Amino acid sequence: MNDAQPTAQPTAKRRGRYAIVPHLLLVPFTFVTLYPVLYVVKLALSGTSGATASAAPWPTRFDLSAFSTVVGRTDANGTWLFGAQLWNSLVISLLTTVLGIVLAASAAYGFARFEFPGRRVGLLGFLATQMFPGILTLIPLYVLIEALGLLDTTAGLVLVYATSAVPFCTWTLKGYFDTLPKDLEESAILDGASRLTIFLRIILPLSAPAIAVTALFSFMSAWNEFVLAHTFLSSEASFTLPVQIRNYVGDKEVQWALFAAASLIVSLPVMALFYALERHLVGGLTAGGVKG
Amino acid sequence: MASVELEHLQKRYGDTLVVASLDLQVRDGELLVLVGPSGCGKSTTLRMVAGLEEISAGTLKIGGRVANDLSPRDRDIAMVFQSYALYPHMSVYENMAFGLRIRKLDPADIDRRVRDAARFLELEPLLERRPKALSGGQRQRVAMGRAVVREPAVFLFDEPLSNLDAKLRVQMRIEVARLHERLRATILYVTHDQVEAMTLADRIAVMHKGVLQQVASPDVIYRQPANTFVATFIGSPAMNLWPVTLEADATVAPGAAGGPTFRADGGCVQLTLKGNLGAAAAQLGPGPATLGVRPQDLEPCAENEAELRLRVAVVEPLGAETYVYGNAAEKPFAAASSRDEATVERVASPSIVRLDPQTRPRLGDVIPLRLRAGAGHLFAADGLRVDASGAP
Ligand SMILES: Nc1ncnc2c1ncn2[C@@H]1O[C@H](COP(=O)(O)OP(=O)(O)O)[C@@H](O)[C@H]1O
Numbered sequence: 001m002n003d004a005q006p007t008a009q010p011t012a013k014r015r016g017r018y019a020i021v022p023h024l025l026l027v028p029f030t031f032v033t034l035y036p037v038l039y040v041v042k043l044a045l046s047g048t049s050g051a052t053a054s055a056a057p058w059p060t061r062f063d064l065s066a067f068s069t070v071v072g073r074t075d076a077n078g079t080w081l082f083g084a085q086l087w088n089s090l091v092i093s094l095l096t097t098v099l100g101i102v103l104a105a106s107a108a109y110g111f112a113r114f115e116f117p118g119r120r121v122g123l124l125g126f127l128a129t130q131m132f133p134g135i136l137t138l139i140p141l142y143v144l145i146e147a148l149g150l151l152d153t154t155a156g157l158v159l160v161y162a163t164s165a166v167p168f169c170t171w172t173l174k175g176y177f178d179t180l181p182k183d184l185e186e187s188a189i190l191d192g193a194s195r196l197t198i199f200l201r202i203i204l205p206l207s208a209p210a211i212a213v214t215a216l217f218s219f220m221s222a223w224n225e226f227v228l229a230h231t232f233l234s235s236e237a238s239f240t241l242p243v244q245i246r247n248y249v250g251d252k253e254v255q256w257a258l259f260a261a262a263s264l265i266v267s268l269p270v271m272a273l274f275y276a277l278e279r280h281l282v283g284g285l286t287a288g289g290v291k292g
Numbered sequence: 293m294a295s296v297e298l299e300h301l302q303k304r305y306g307d308t309l310v311v312a313s314l315d316l317q318v319r320d321g322e323l324l325v326l327v328g329p330s331g332c333g334k335s336t337t338l339r340m341v342a343g344l345e346e347i348s349a350g351t352l353k354i355g356g357r358v359a360n361d362l363s364p365r366d367r368d369i370a371m372v373f374q375s376y377a378l379y380p381h382m383s384v385y386e387n388m389a390f391g392l393r394i395r396k397l398d399p400a401d402i403d404r405r406v407r408d409a410a411r412f413l414e415l416e417p418l419l420e421r422r423p424k425a426l427s428g429g430q431r432q433r434v435a436m437g438r439a440v441v442r443e444p445a446v447f448l449f450d451e452p453l454s455n456l457d458a459k460l461r462v463q464m465r466i467e468v469a470r471l472h473e474r475l476r477a478t479i480l481y482v483t484h485d486q487v488e489a490m491t492l493a494d495r496i497a498v499m500h501k502g503v504l505q506q507v508a509s510p511d512v513i514y515r516q517p518a519n520t521f522v523a524t525f526i527g528s529p530a531m532n533l534w535p536v537t538l539e540a541d542a543t544v545a546p547g548a549a550g551g552p553t554f555r556a557d558g559g560c561v562q563l564t565l566k567g568n569l570g571a572a573a574a575q576l577g578p579g580p581a582t583l584g585v586r587p588q589d590l591e592p593c594a595e596n597e598a599e600l601r602l603r604v605a606v607v608e609p610l611g612a613e614t615y616v617y618g619n620a621a622e623k624p625f626a627a628a629s630s631r632d633e634a635t636v637e638r639v640a641s642p643s644i645v646r647l648d649p650q651t652r653p654r655l656g657d658v659i660p661l662r663l664r665a666g667a668g669h670l671f672a673a674d675g676l677r678v679d680a681s682g683a684p
């Protein structure tokens with residue numbers, strides 16, 4: 001948080017003094033933002049024996065038993081539940097991402113490059129789906145998934161997640177494709193490349209930053225999703241991790257430490273992904289502003 | 293190698309006619325430069341030849357074969373874009389090899405072609421670089437290399453040098469000339485820069501507002517411009533144009549041919565038309581016309597011989613020569629005969645003259661000028677040049 005200005009030029013110094021005011025304002029905001037996170041860390045480290053009631057956000061104990069309980073959970077048959085659920089979450093999120101990107105990228109390319117009847121309606125339709133709360137589609141989706149016989153399956157959830165990620169991803173990718181110079185494609189056309197070749201060998205490689213952003217978005221929304229998963233999945237072994245987390249909050253008893261420990265475990269992959277993709281993300285989010 | 297024939301080629305966007313019935317032939321092995329001001333339809337024409345733009349009407353033949361409906365890849369052409377359009381994620385080598393790989397050439401052949409082109413274009417040390425790590429001139433050379441390796445029947449260039457600074461542009465111009473020299477390829481080259489056109493072309497096609505104005509060798513375009521547009525567009529600084537009225541000069545005896553001698557009266561420019569100009573005037577007859585004279589075809593003279601007096605507004609000393617911009621002086625000519633002063637006090641359009649580098653006129657000076665012998669062009673009221681020596 002400290003404002004370490006390496007250069008001591010007069011102008012930089014002046015700017016540094018002015019920066020004090022925004023920083024003073026930012027400190028309380030930062031505290032408000034971090035408080036719940038810190039509190040979850042505190043809860044997770046308080047051990048299975050129960051939480052202290054103090055409101056202080058810093059850990060008072062360093063007990064990892066909550067983590068070992070969460071990770072070590074098995075069911076009556078001896079199936080390693082945590083392992084199975086982690087696997088479910090990973091598979092569902094990855095498949096969602098791949099399927100979502102494949103569908104969105106090809107749709108976005110079509111929207112970006114071709115004139116066809118229904119182009120405008122299609123784009124606006126995609127936009128419109130984003131205006132309604134997702135919960136609205138819960139019942140129709142349930143009916144559909146049940147009719148397809150995909151309740152309580154990985155495939156069912158992947159299908160639902162991927163299709164709901166497509167509109168956002170399509171818009172993002174179309175926006176990026178629009179910024180790629182048309183000359184490149186025309187040059188490739190004269191080089192003799194087919195549309196598919198151009199898409200695969202010119203457009204996609206050049207769109208890596210935008211694809212990273214949309215992939216991360218798809219992965220995260222699938223990884224964190226709870227309501228649909230909770231509705232469509234019924235057996236514990238097919239749960240995703242968020243559903244399991246919710247289960248620590250029981251009707252009679254709330255296992256706060258387990259809830260907190262599991263939450264932290266679930267957060268780790270997303271944090272790691274953000275860290276790994278950081279450079280691409282910045283590139284992708286500012287894409288179009290500057291063309292390399 | 294192949295010729296390219298454009299027959300009544302036309303392009304319209306909705307109701308806008310962008311290219312009007314173009315008739316043009318690029319001969320086998322010829323470098324034809326299509327030149328014209330920005331927005332006149334040059335790129336559109338080129339893109340119709342490339343197959344990137346649909347042809348609204350007319351016939352396009354490449355190598356004698358109708359190509360209207362051929363897909364771009366079947367036209368055996370390569371195009372160099374103004375933006376270079378290099379693939380940013382591929383190395384220089386891959387950029388050049390891409391088109392050959394797509395066409396599934398033998399890898400050894402691909403390698404040979406790429407290395408040959410790289411040697412010729414002095415790109416060998418850069419083959420592993422990405423376009424981002426190249427200078428403008430190097431990118432331009434890669435773009436040319438990418439076309440060369442394809443060994444196409446026809447090369448298309450769309451303003452390939454306009455993104456380069458002046459010095460590099462001259463260098464690359466030579467590079468293009470060298471390329472043409474070596475390959476003897478059919479090249480259709482588009483530019484808005486008349487210097488590029490004059491220096492590179494076997495023949496120049498001048499275009500204006502979608503209409504072809506003249507097709508001829510650089511020499512003919514310069515010496516016998518078909519109309520006032522070509523006359524002012526080619527040559528720098530531009531040719532002076534003065535609206536004049538032609539009238540028979542009663543004070544002079546009829547010429548050897550028997551016809552009357554004509555005078556051109558443009559208010560501020562007044563002269564008796566001799567030689568070719570006289571013949572052109574005789575052909576045109578009395579009435580309004582336009583007199584065109586290039587800046588270097590005016591020479592300073594004694595006050596009483598002046599056909600034009602220029603009041604100096606801007607002096608551009610360029611070292612080897614000095615250009616003087618100004619308006620024709622308001623005062624009546626010493627040489628002007630019996631004309632009423634009031635009618636002469638019109639101001640002609642801004643005019644330019646080229647002087648010796650030693651001459652340094654001061655602002656406001658009035659320089660008496662006359663036409664060099666044999667210089668000048670007469671244009672009819674519709675802008676077409678009157679050619680007394682025969683058909684234009
Ligand atoms: N897609 C289009 N729709 C309408 N007008 C166009 C289109 N493309 C080009 N034009 C018009 O056609 C004219 C010629 O364009 P262009 O061939 O690019 O000119 P040049 O290359 O000579 O500068 C311009 O006036 C331009 O506005």
Ligand SMILES: [Mg+2]
Pocket residue numbers: 331334335336451
């Ligand atoms: Mg153009």
